[in-house]
Amino acid sequence: xxEQSLKKLFTSYKVDIRDDGFSERVIHRLPERRSIxxxxxxxxxxxxxxxxxxxxxxxxxxxxxxxxSLITSINHSQMPSASSIAVYxxxxxxxxxxxxxxxxxxx
Numbered sequence: 001x002x003e004q005s006l007k008k009l010f011t012s013y014k015v016d017i018r019d020d021g022f023s024e025r026v027i028h029r030l031p032e033r034r035s036i037x038x039x040x041x042x043x044x045x046x047x048x049x050x051x052x053x054x055x056x057x058x059x060x061x062x063x064x065x066x067x068x069s070l071i072t073s074i075n076h077s078q079m080p081s082a083s084s085i086a087v088y089x090x091x092x093x094x095x096x097x098x099x100x101x102x103x104x105x106x107x
Contacts, residue, residue, distance in 0.1 A: 043101045050094070063087055 001009075054060045066087035073080035 039101055043098075046094070046098050046101060050098075063091065067091070 053063075066081075066084045070080045070084035070088050073084065
């Protein structure tokens, strides 16, 4: 089937359904958008946590060492340590939370 045949097929079987204001009622019943203040507060605490994490002596080095250990283990086809995996998933969760909070800000 080519594009013309598909258009003809769909146009011939098109059915219009009246909604009698249903869509408008649904829109009015949706919850209000969250204020930007909650997103700013969440982003602020995430940034504060990141700053504190890297200010603490040795913590950044530990994180980088664990991620390096994870990558090295995978490259050598070995099972990485549980602490390397935990640090990796912790960083993924942190970055995902930051990304989510940035994406949710409606400006």
